[in-house]
Amino acid sequence: MTTRLRAPRRLAARLTATATVSVLALSLAACGGTTKDSSSASGEGKAGGNATADPNAPLKKGLKIAFLPKQVNNPYETIVDNAGIAAAKEFGAEAKEVGPSDASASSQVSYINTLIQQQHDAILIAANDENAVCGPLKQAMAKDIKIVAYDSDTNPECRDVFINQASSEEIGRSQVKLLAEQIDHKGEIAILSATANATNQNTWIEFMKEELKKPEYADMKLVKVAYGDDNDQKSFQQTQGLLQAYPNLKGIISPTTVGIAAAARYISGSEYKGKVVLTGLGTPDQMRKFIKNDTVESFALWDPKDLGYLSAYAAAALASGQITGKQGEKLKAGKLGERTIGANGEIILGPPTVFDAENIDEYHF
Structure with missing residues (x-):
């Protein structure tokens, strides 16, 4: 779905009027193997690190990105990830979904370790637990793998940006x-x-x-x-x-x-x-x-397809040097237009939509 979702009359005014605020982000060793060059590592633990963004840099071709949802059999997560994988084709990237079948705290750790070994350019994660995934994500960042949290955040020190579906x-x-x-x-x-x-x-x-x-x-x-x-x-x-x-x-x-x-x-x-x-x-x-x-x-x-789409473009922009995750930077997100990065590397998709008998047949996802 490419159009912006609209809220029904009863709550539209209140939903859209609510102030946008940054998410209250909360807060294992990775296995060895061949690693990526770490000369521009962002492992200092701050969104954006010390890198400098080049907003005019082209998106790199052939990027390898992976979506790591809370669990792969969750219908909602499937919609998000499939949309992100489809978006990756727009900018010539190779994208996939990997992940556990359960949503336990540590179930995502082994997948992060494997993606590090496979030298991915970016890992996109909907965190099951903000603490359990932090160690391996920091190791990925130290190897210049960009980390995008989406749907469910981790500690800001353990990723570059967080794509928040709404405030x-x-x-x-x-x-x-x-x-x-x-x-x-x-x-x-x-x-x-x-x-x-x-x-x-x-x-x-x-x-x-x-x-x-x-x-x-x-x-x-x-x-x-x-x-x-x-x-x-x-x-x-x-x-x-x-x-x-x-x-x-x-x-x-x-x-x-x-x-x-x-x-x-x-x-x-x-x-x-x-x-x-x-x-x-x-x-x-x-x-x-x-x-x-x-x-x-x-x-x-919100529209989960747009969430996946925005997340994919954020991963590509990070891996291409267009953004670093610093507050105030602008993310160019294809058909979704431009988004400004907020405090703690947060990028907000938009307000939620209320569905009822009057409008539900207008939406199919």
Whole structure:
């Protein structure tokens, strides 16, 4: 999808008006083998290092880049990575996706080590754990391999830039606003997250908690944050457990595409349909049937294809010397136009879009 996503009337103004803020990024040895020349290594541990950008430098041909998602069987991550791989063809790069089938903290480490050995020019990673991947990523940077975090950040010292799908504050706060409208700002609520150590999830949840401190949410109470580990069956079971443990539960926020789909599947076939509100982050294709059968009224997301596309161009720009990751530099991102690099090397894609019965059939991803 090449067009910018637009938010429906109810939340558009608030979503787009939210100030853009930098993500609160949180924060193994690699194996040996033939390495890349390290004369321009960026391993000092700061976004951009001491390198100087040449914005007029052409994108190099034949770059080798690899996408390392949280898990390769996650439908959302597949959309992102496939779009990035397709974008790489535009600038003559060789791109691939590699990764674990589970989203455990250390599952990505061996893949980073292998990509170092294979002398890739750039590694793009959606981090499962900000600490577990940091050591090997720093070793990759010391060998002049550029590191792009996307979707879920690592420590800023362990990558060159972070492609953030939207302002983390905007995502977290807008999720609470979306749920609150549907439950009249009253009742017990729960959050069904992915893994307990996922950087993006935890950052969003912190902003959700901050939003809930406002006076307008005085009659709403967060009773539980549950974790489905981005596993369909576990998320399904966690939803069931939440509804049984909290009989007065009025709503659930699931800021993960796996979690919201599993929760919707459980609720749609249970006595809770029409009684418990579900919202969160999902793709239109996976959630369409739940919108149409009235299990879910609305949910949000950005365009994952654009996220993959922007990430690929960032990797190429870094590897070609167009950018270094310093604040204020401009990234030229093909059909998406220009993006300015913010504090801590953060590049923001744009505001999330709310999907409901009025607009969901306009989107297919």
